[in-house]
Amino acid sequence: MDARHKATQWLNAANMDVSSKQEIETLMQNQEELDEAFLKDLEFGTGGLRGIMGIGTNRINKYTVGMATQGFANYLKKQFQDEVKVAIAHDSRNNSRLFAETTADVFSANGIQVYLFEDLRPTPELSFAIRNLGCQGGVVITASHNPKEYNGYKAYWNDGGQLVPPHDKNVIEEVKKISSIDEINFESEPSLIQKIGEEMDRSYLEMIKNLSLSPDAISANSDMKIVFSSIHGTGITMVPRALEELGFKNVHIVEEQKTPDGDFPTVVYPNPEETEAMTLALNKAKEIDADIVMATDPDADRVGIAVKNLEGDFQLINGNQTGSLLVFYLMKKWSIKGLKGNEYIGKTIVTTELIRDIANSFHTKCYDTLTGFKWIADMIRKKEGQEVFIGGGEESYGYMIGEMVRDKDAVASSVIIAEMAAWAKDQELSVFELLLEIYKTYGFYYEELKSITKKGLQGAEEIKRMMEDFRSTPPKKLAGSEVTHVIDYLEGVQINWNGKKESVNFPKSNVLQYLTEDGTKVSVRPSGTEPKIKFYFSVRGDLEGSSYSETEKKLKNKIHNLLNDLNL
Numbered sequence: 001m002d003a004r005h006k007a008t009q010w011l012n013a014a015n016m017d018v019s020s021k022q023e024i025e026t027l028m029q030n031q032e033e034l035d036e037a038f039l040k041d042l043e044f045g046t047g048g049l050r051g052i053m054g055i056g057t058n059r060i061n062k063y064t065v066g067m068a069t070q071g072f073a074n075y076l077k078k079q080f081q082d083e084v085k086v087a088i089a090h091d092s093r094n095n096s097r098l099f100a101e102t103t104a105d106v107f108s109a110n111g112i113q114v115y116l117f118e119d120l121r122p123t124p125e126l127s128f129a130i131r132n133l134g135c136q137g138g139v140v141i142t143a144s145h146n147p148k149e150y151n152g153y154k155a156y157w158n159d160g161g162q163l164v165p166p167h168d169k170n171v172i173e174e175v176k177k178i179s180s181i182d183e184i185n186f187e188s189e190p191s192l193i194q195k196i197g198e199e200m201d202r203s204y205l206e207m208i209k210n211l212s213l214s215p216d217a218i219s220a221n222s223d224m225k226i227v228f229s230s231i232h233g234t235g236i237t238m239v240p241r242a243l244e245e246l247g248f249k250n251v252h253i254v255e256e257q258k259t260p261d262g263d264f265p266t267v268v269y270p271n272p273e274e275t276e277a278m279t280l281a282l283n284k285a286k287e288i289d290a291d292i293v294m295a296t297d298p299d300a301d302r303v304g305i306a307v308k309n310l311e312g313d314f315q316l317i318n319g320n321q322t323g324s325l326l327v328f329y330l331m332k333k334w335s336i337k338g339l340k341g342n343e344y345i346g347k348t349i350v351t352t353e354l355i356r357d358i359a360n361s362f363h364t365k366c367y368d369t370l371t372g373f374k375w376i377a378d379m380i381r382k383k384e385g386q387e388v389f390i391g392g393g394e395e396s397y398g399y400m401i402g403e404m405v406r407d408k409d410a411v412a413s414s415v416i417i418a419e420m421a422a423w424a425k426d427q428e429l430s431v432f433e434l435l436l437e438i439y440k441t442y443g444f445y446y447e448e449l450k451s452i453t454k455k456g457l458q459g460a461e462e463i464k465r466m467m468e469d470f471r472s473t474p475p476k477k478l479a480g481s482e483v484t485h486v487i488d489y490l491e492g493v494q495i496n497w498n499g500k501k502e503s504v505n506f507p508k509s510n511v512l513q514y515l516t517e518d519g520t521k522v523s524v525r526p527s528g529t530e531p532k533i534k535f536y537f538s539v540r541g542d543l544e545g546s547s548y549s550e551t552e553k554k555l556k557n558k559i560h561n562l563l564n565d566l567n568l
Helices: 003-011 018-027 031-038 062-079 096-109 123-133 167-177 198-209 215-220 235-246 275-288 319-337 354-361 373-383 410-426 431-442 456-472 548-565
Strands: 049-052 085-090 113-117 137-141 150-157 193-196 226-229 251-253 292-296 303-308 314-317 343-348 365-369 388-394 398-401 444-453 481-488 493-496 501-503 512-516 521-526 532-541
Touching (some): 003 018, 003 031, 049 062, 062 137, 062 150, 085 123, 096 113, 096 137, 096 150, 096 193, 123 137, 123 198, 123 410, 198 235, 198 410, 215 410, 226 235, 235 251, 235 292, 235 410, 275 292, 275 303, 275 314, 303 319, 303 431, 314 319, 314 431, 319 343, 319 354, 319 431, 354 365, 354 431, 365 373, 373 388, 410 431, 431 548, 444 548, 456 521, 456 532
Parallel strands (some): 085 113, 113 193, 226 251, 343 388
Antiparallel strands (some): 049 150, 137 150, 303 314, 444 532, 481 493, 481 512, 493 501, 512 521, 521 532
């Protein structure tokens, strides 16, 4: 159907409210805007929904959220005939509370018991609540670190992890069956909606306290200066409390970013990966001469950090570096406690191989998963009772410690990062000096991410063509080194330098990897949540003496050559 036909269907729907009808009528006066809003349907993908807020089938609104929830409710009732329970949380974005309450209304209207957080809460606490309350599913309303125009809907299964096969595809099919908004049951049953809050907070904080491995180091360095920013998001609800309860007494909040606000007024993008988003926190750190800076994204599942380098200047530490520091610290402490041989570390295929090298040096297994924490959660579920997950993460600033939460957790990660800094201080090392020691031992791994944005329907076609070209004509050499392996996760094959093919035991995913003779790794994939194609570069060199900047410069130049070779 064309956009005008679909818009007319929405106009005629009995469930449609007056203000939404007025929005549609305004859109119908501009064909281009009408097409953007209605020509395409916002797909319920394997991670749920994410899109620009507004009226239309290709937008996030109470009706697309309602259709997603109705389909999810139908599937949950098919899978669990008896009593079904779900937990719902939301972040600080505009309309997040409205969409969370809409989700609660639809679930309850379908006879499902709902536990709705009384106010905004971090995404990892939603994962914890699902497990703690014995729910069969859950939803968090968030668009993570996307710009302020976006919102989203993430669906969870009974293990507290996001949907994975076969449930993800099955829920998608159920959502597709909802062909009209009049098929959504919006008539809530208030008796089935229970508010949750402080009691769950306490359980979550107790779990985080139990993750602590160096209470003595915290006690000795309780006055360590920590700067924290929630970047107008949910981190403010839990991170300062968690740090305080573990014993850190000198935490400085960035006041300008303390208040939850969906307009994110002090930043362009509410993303701790962006230097601009960290500016106010870095200014505060310089003012008080802090030991470490931490900032969480709007739904507090990712954390970025900055520490002082050898020159005394604050330097942002990227996701691969932070993940490597965390894994080294965890392995060091677990090895002292006593490793039994059934422990493991988890990471994604685009994350630094330094994490694997660290795990191997402690005779501990390191498993790869596809990009996305749902795959790490799925791995934990499959290995539960046989192997023990110590921790792990992904390059995009997401980390998880222990098995009690099944999604990336910036609250727990912030606490353990602070504890790691305190432990390093006990070893008379700064966090940056600890990173240098790791590089001296294992090699200097350097990674960069190049994202190319292609917006709209035309952009989606361009990204598709780019992936087809990289798949059909892979490079023979990269930065002067022979390509020895091409891994195609969509086809499920690894093609070696001699043309021999081997199967790859991963779920199918539109990802390509090129591995070279000198240890370089290049990964290419379309983003699942943004109109982007992403290129992940990983190169390795030897840290010459303590010259971080010189070695980094050489590796940056190598990545520049890789970009040229790929015509990027």
